[in-house]
Amino acid sequence: MSNSIITNPGTVGVGDIQFFDSIQPPLKADDYILTAKQTIQNVVDSGDDPEYDATKKLIIEGPRFVLKPNNIHSLFPPANQQGNYANFLPNIVFNDFSLPWSRAINPTDTTQDEDTPWMGLLTLYEAEYLETSSTRKITTPHTVTTEQLVNPGDGILPPDLGNDFEGNDTDKVTVVDIDLKYFQTIAPKLEELKYLSHARSVNTDGKVILNMDADGCFSLCIGNRVPGTGQRNMALLVSFEGHQDHLSGSTIMGSYTKIRLVHLGSWEFTTADLDREFLNMMEALCQPGNGGTSLIQLSIDKATEQNATAKEALDIGYVALQNQMRIGENATSWYRGPLVPSPTKRESSQLPDNGNYGPYIYSDHAMHYDPGTGIFNHAYSAAWQIGRLLALSDASFAQGMFNWRADYLRSIVNQVKQKNTLAAAASIQTEDVPVGTVNLHAATRSFFTNAFQKVAWDKLKSRKQKMLTDQFSEVFTEAEKKAIEENDEDPLLKLHQKFKE
Amino acid sequence: MASLTNRGDLHSDVVNQFIQAQAGEYPPPVLPDNLRNWLAQLSLLYGVPVEYMVPDIRLLPIESIRFFYLDRNWLDRMVDGALSVGVLSSADSVFNLSFYKQIYDEVDKAQLTLRSTLRETPPAVSGEVGGPITGFVFRSQVVSDFPGIEINLTQGGKPLPIIRMDTLSSNTLLCMVSGVPDKVEFIQPGEGLxxxxxxxxxxxxxxxxxxxxxxxxxxxxxxxxxxxxxxxxxxxxxxxxxxxxxxxxxxxxxxxxxxxxxxxxxxxxxxxxxxxxxxxxxxxxxTAQKQPYESGSNFPPCNPSTNTDPVKNEQ
Known part of the structure; x- marks a missing residue:
């Protein structure tokens, strides 16, 4: 598993972490020669099989002297933070899941120790790195050319990047020089180094794990030294490439006093003196001076103990608050919030005769008064008021509430009106005339007549009625009048036709 | 058309219609999602000033946990207050009187799904609609030091759904759960592994x-x-x-x-x-450390755990 690239990291279950010894790139960063050879067999008239060769130089590049910030996913301990990190090893998480193994630690033999990362995390204490310290073991990170990296000068041990590596004057690299003897005491051994990096695959579908907010694989480097307590510490990420024979436990030939390391990154943090483990902090809740854990209620002192009413009120979560009454009087009233120390019976789920008052139309309805003590209880009226205030403060809610109610009321009134009309129409059909023998025109007319006959309306006559009944009553015969009425004809026009005849 | 029927008759017909709607014979009003969620948020005390919840600072001293039951009457009164907005006529009042119970019920249902809606996750299947809501306020440096603190509330070993969990300030955490837990565990965040x-x-x-x-x-x-x-x-x-x-x-x-x-x-x-x-x-x-509080042993009175041996506290 450790030698294949994972292309489908989502196979890890939610909340699980899958650990890998290493995730190897298909080829480590190096120079390669691609060779192709073709042999042609069975060629007629040829003594032997001809061969053709082709070679191609291939260079796999990768991060070497500098890391991009977006390679880094997270740091622990967090940079510039103070906390209880005394018993933790610093670590750095990379987004690039094969970064620690993308390059061999020994640049001249890239096939050896493939699980060994080419970088490492050193932990330095305050006295060892601060510029003001007299026992400082490390120089400030400084920029040199790659030529100066491999030829640093007298007494400084450079990385052995192989004979192929020719530094130049233009490429720059940030380095630190560390006291060689000190370096060997804090650096891991070569054989330890592979334990200080691993890869992990997580699935963060349901939950944030290790601050890794994306599905996928990550690689980590772990430091080998716990931070010093009560002081500042520095975590220093350096390249060990070419230093495979300079690490802890190795014997250095030559008169070197310092070692030159490629500086890939560093951050500082402060380890608190006091113990701030999670559990200790939780347990500290119960120590004197702290609040402890209990139900939400005021503690009852001796004076309150004597007063049964007050004791009961405090027991069930009430507090006594000053209350300015509307009439200008100052009084003490009981109040309690929605958070109470004992279960309550829900009023709205009771029967109406058992205290279910229904909704409270005004906050005054929700004020309680105890005539025995003369004390008001404002718990629920305050709740009513804050509910109303919050609703009013949200215009879209208030508007939505208003519209919803108005729409439904309109629909229900329309529904009732429609129902009444239908009922009336049905009653016309059943009472007055046998169903089917009357047309709608007549039914409506008779309905209107019936509906309006009780009303002493000022009866206005139409022009047609006036003509037919008052003005030309003698001109038309009864049959003609009926025809005009039923065919909805104009009496004037009929009169004109009659004259013509 | 208005003059077709007697006003008094119409009024009583509308009231009858209300009664039918209440009885389910006529479609009752459907509370729109936005209003329901708003009321559910209100009933989970979103936006309610902390002074209304903790009227006296002695109720929540520094470095303390205060467990509570949520008073449903208080929540109902708050919903009543919210419903009172825009009541301009007796018809609006009659509406509130007719349908307040349905609105309470809708809000009760939405309470359980609100957190999953906000987190865009599938809703929890457990939880009793309209059942008891309990929780705690946790005021401590722990809240700011361990921002991803996890809370696990169980009743008889079964996890209870958290319906609200928010920090009220940098060092105060409010957590509400549907049901009455007999065990509350405070777990160091997994990110801290x-x-x-x-x-x-x-x-x-x-x-x-x-x-x-x-x-x-x-x-x-x-x-x-x-x-x-x-x-x-x-x-x-x-x-x-x-x-x-x-x-x-x-x-x-x-x-x-x-x-x-x-x-x-x-x-x-x-x-x-x-x-x-x-x-x-x-x-x-x-691994993450956890601090349990159990009904009957160290809950609710403060009982400093003497168990500092990480062997036993280790999960």
């Missing part, structure tokens, strides 16, 4: 610290689960810091630690008898 050691206390010869060894998924030792013997004693691996003249303190002797773990691990629990770097990382991971 790091590589750590347990210093030997008291010091032991030849070693400075220990680890609790876990199975690696080989021969009956499930991956990531701490190995215990039949008496429940956890298997430990021991390690030490490098020592010697001029040796700076705190440098872990990785080699001897790896050797110690390799020899301590039960036969067959390591693939090919070797500890690899992935396996080493699993052993070094310091």
């Amino acid at each position: 790091q590589f750590g050691l347990f210093p030997n206390d008291p010091p032991q010869d030849g070693s400075d610290f220990h680890l609790f060894l876990r199975g690696l998924g080989q021969s009956g030792y499930p991956a990531g689960v701490q190995i215990e013997d039949e008496r429940g004693t956890k298997l430990r691996g021991y390690g030490s810091f490098r020592a010697g003249d001029g040796q700076p303190e705190g440098v872990v002797d990785i080699k001897s630690l790896v050797d110690n773990i390799t020899t301590t691990m039960p036969t067959g629990s390591l693939q090919d008898g070797k500890l690899t770097s992935g396996g080493f990382a699993i052993q070094m991971t310091k």
